[in-house]
Amino acid sequence: MIRIIKPGMYSSIQDSGRSGTERYGQSESGAMNYRAMMLSNKMLDNPLNNPVIEMTVVGPEFEVLDNITIAVFGTEKITLNGSVITTKSYIKLSKGDHVKVGRLLDARGYMAFRGKIISDEAFGSQSTHSQLSSIKALKAGDIIEVDIVNEPRLAKKKMSKYPTVKTYKGKPVIRVILGEDTDHIHNLNVFFKEPYTIKSDSNRMAIKLMGKSIQADNYDIVSDATRLGLIQVTKDGNPMILMNDRQTTGGYLRLGTVAKIDLPVLVDQRLEGNVYFEEVTIEEARSLFMEEMERIEGSYYLP
Amino acid sequence: MIIKEISEDRLVIFQDKHTYTDRQHEVLISLMYKIEDSKLPLLNVNVSYNSVTVQWDIFKVDVETVKKNLLTICESLEDLDIKVTKKNIIEIPVCYDPEFGIDQDKFAVSLEELINRHTEPEYRVYMIGFLPGFMYLGGLDEKLHMKRLVIPRKKIDKGSVGIAGGQTGVYPQIAPGGWNIIGKTPLEMVKEGIPIVNPGDYVKFYSISKDEYWRLYNDKDN
Numbered sequence: 299m300i301r302i303i304k305p306g307m308y309s310s311i312q313d314s315g316r317s318g319t320e321r322y323g324q325s326e327s328g329a330m331n332y333r334a335m336m337l338s339n340k341m342l343d344n345p346l347n348n349p350v351i352e353m354t355v356v357g358p359e360f361e362v363l364d365n366i367t368i369a370v371f372g373t374e375k376i377t378l379n380g381s382v383i384t385t386k387s388y389i390k391l392s393k394g395d396h397v398k399v400g401r402l403l404d405a406r407g408y409m410a411f412r413g414k415i416i417s418d419e420a421f422g423s424q425s426t427h428s429q430l431s432s433i434k435a436l437k438a439g440d441i442i443e444v445d446i447v448n449e450p451r452l453a454k455k456k457m458s459k460y461p462t463v464k465t466y467k468g469k470p471v472i473r474v475i476l477g478e479d480t481d482h483i484h485n486l487n488v489f490f491k492e493p494y495t496i497k498s499d500s501n502r503m504a505i506k507l508m509g510k511s512i513q514a515d516n517y518d519i520v521s522d523a524t525r526l527g528l529i530q531v532t533k534d535g536n537p538m539i540l541m542n543d544r545q546t547t548g549g550y551l552r553l554g555t556v557a558k559i560d561l562p563v564l565v566d567q568r569l570e571g572n573v574y575f576e577e578v579t580i581e582e583a584r585s586l587f588m589e590e591m592e593r594i595e596g597s598y599y600l601p
Numbered sequence: 602m603i604i605k606e607i608s609e610d611r612l613v614i615f616q617d618k619h620t621y622t623d624r625q626h627e628v629l630i631s632l633m634y635k636i637e638d639s640k641l642p643l644l645n646v647n648v649s650y651n652s653v654t655v656q657w658d659i660f661k662v663d664v665e666t667v668k669k670n671l672l673t674i675c676e677s678l679e680d681l682d683i684k685v686t687k688k689n690i691i692e693i694p695v696c697y698d699p700e701f702g703i704d705q706d707k708f709a710v711s712l713e714e715l716i717n718r719h720t721e722p723e724y725r726v727y728m729i730g731f732l733p734g735f736m737y738l739g740g741l742d743e744k745l746h747m748k749r750l751v752i753p754r755k756k757i758d759k760g761s762v763g764i765a766g767g768q769t770g771v772y773p774q775i776a777p778g779g780w781n782i783i784g785k786t787p788l789e790m791v792k793e794g795i796p797i798v799n800p801g802d803y804v805k806f807y808s809i810s811k812d813e814y815w816r817l818y819n820d821k822d823n
Contacts, residue, residue, distance in 0.1 A: 317644035317645055317656070318644065318645060319645075319794070320645040320647050320656075320730075321645070321646065321647050321648070321729060321799075321800070322729060322733055322734065322791075322794060322795055322796050323729045323730045323731065323732055323733040323734055323735055323773075323796065324733045324794065420794055421794060429732075430733065432794070475607075475608055475609075477607075478607065478613075520621075520650050520651070521649070521650070521728070521730070521731075521737060522649045522650070522652065523613075523647045523649050523652075523654045523728075523730070524730075525607070525608060525611055525654075525656075527608070545730065545731050545732070546647070546729075546730040546731070547649070547728060547730025547731050547737070555607065555608045557609070558608075558609050558610075580606050580607075580608065580609065583608075583609050584609040584610075584659060584664070587609050587659075588659065588660070591660070
C-alpha cells in the first residue's frame with residue numbers, strides 16, 4: 299500500500315483499457331503509452347496488462363505503507379528518503395519510505411507495482427476515464443492497495459534496447475494513415491511537410507496541434523464514430539488528435555489516424571514540443587504494430 | 602454495402618447513399634446485431650447515421666478473414682426486406698418549466714406550442730456518443746430548429762433537454778455545451794455505465810409538472 303501525499307500534475311490508474319463500451323458513448327481510456335505500461339509490468343514479472351499509475355509531466359510524492367517493489371518509466375531518477383536513486387531497474391521500498399518521483403523526462407511516465415493494484419473496475423478494466431465519474435484520478439490522501447507478490451524472487455532486469463524514433467530536423471516523425479475526408483483538404487502536403495507544435499492544453503482526451511493551417515472546403519461532417527489516434531481538423535484549420543479519453547463521436551473533418559506504432563512517441567512529447575508527420579499505409583502500420591508487440595512481449599527490450 | 606479499412610484494427614461498413622432514412626438505419630441496426638452474434642473476436646461494434654464501425658483483435662484474426670465474414674453477413678442481410686415493424690419506444694418525462702428551460706425565450710412559439718411540438722414526435726435514436734448515454738435523435742419539428750449558442754456554456758445541468766440546429770437531445774451528465782435548453786428530465790439516462798436507450802430505439806418526451814419532476818428526481822429507482 300502507498301499513501302499519496304501529492305498526486306503530481308495528473309496521475310491516474312490505467313491498464314490496457316476497456317472494449318465494447320463505445321456504443322454506450324464511452325471510449326477505451328487505458329495507458330496512453332502502451333509500451334511503457336507493458337514494459338514497467340514486465341520488469342516486475344507482472345502480467346503485461348496489469349494496472350499501473352500513469353503520470354503526467356510531474357509524478358506523485360507518496361509514503362510507503364507496506365514493503366513493495368516498483369518499476370518506474372519516464373524518468374531516470376527518483377528521490378527516496380531524500381537521496382536520489384536511479385530507476386534503471388526495479389526498486390524495493392520499505393514501510394515508512396518517502397518517495398518523490400518529481401519532474402518526468404517527457405510528458406508521461408508509468409509506475410508499476412509488483413503484484414496487482416486493487417481498485418474499482420468498470421467494464422473489465424481498472425482504467426480511470428477523465429471524463430467519467432466512477433473511477434477518479436489520484437488526489438492527496440488516496441491510498442493505493444496492492445495485492446503483493448513476493449515469490450518467485452525477481453531477477454535484476456535492465457532495458458537492453460530502447461525504442462527507435464525516426465526524426466527529421468531533430469524532431470520525431472509520427473506516421474499517419476490517411477483518413478476518410480482527405481478529398482476535402484486542399485493542402486494535405488503542408489501537413490506532411492511542416493512541423494506542428496503540441497499545445498499545452500493537450501490532455502488524455504486530445505492532443506491539440508498548432509502549425510500551418512489546414513485548408514478545406516468543408517470542415518463539418520455528419521457526426522460519426524471516432525477512434526484512438528483520429529486526426530480531426532477543426533474550423534480554425536488546426537489538427538487535433540483524439541486520444542484514450544476521447545468522445546466516441548465527432549463531427550470534424552477526418553484527416554487521418556496516427557499509426558499505433560507511433561502512439562507511445564506522440565504521447566511522450568513535451569507540451570510545446572514539435573513533431574512532423576509522414577504517411578503510412580494501413581498494411582504497413584498493422585505489421586509495424588504487430589512486430590512491436592512481439593518485441594515488447596519477447597526479450598527485445600527486457601531480457 | 603461497402604467495407605473499407607480505416608485503421609490497423611478498424612473497418613467501416615456503409616451504404617453508398619447520401620440519404621438517411623429510418624429504413625436504411627434499421628438495416629444497419631440489424632447488421633450491427635448480426636455482427637455481434639458472429640464468432641469473430643471483436644472489440645467494438647458501433648452504429649452511426651450511415652455506417653457500422655467494427656474493431657477487431659488483430660492478434661487473433663487477420664483482416665481478410667474478418668472482411669470475408671462481414672461480407673457474408675452483409676449479403677445475408679441484403680436478401681431480407683427489413684422494415685421498422687416493432688418500435689421500442691422509451692418515454693422520457695420532461696419538465697418544461699421556464700426555470701429549467703432557460704433558453705425558451707429564443708423560440709418564436711408559445712410555451713404551450715413548444716411543448717406540443719417537442720412532445721409530438723417519436724424520435725429515432727441514430728447513435729449514442731459525445732457523452733456516455735448522449736442520444737443523437739432524428740425528427741425534430743422544423744419550427745423548433747435553433748442555432749447553437751455562439752459561446753457555449755461552461756456547465757449544463759445533468760438531465761437538461763436541449764436543441765441545436767435540427768437536433769434535440771438530453772445531457773446525461775453535467776457537461777459544457779452550446780445547446781439551447783428547453784427543459785429537464787429527472788430520469789437517469791445511464792445506469793451503471795449502460796444507457797437506458799439503444800440505437801434503433803425511439804424516444805418520446807412527455808410533459809410533467811415541477812412537483813412531478815421533484816417526486817421522480819427523489820425516487821432513486823426511476
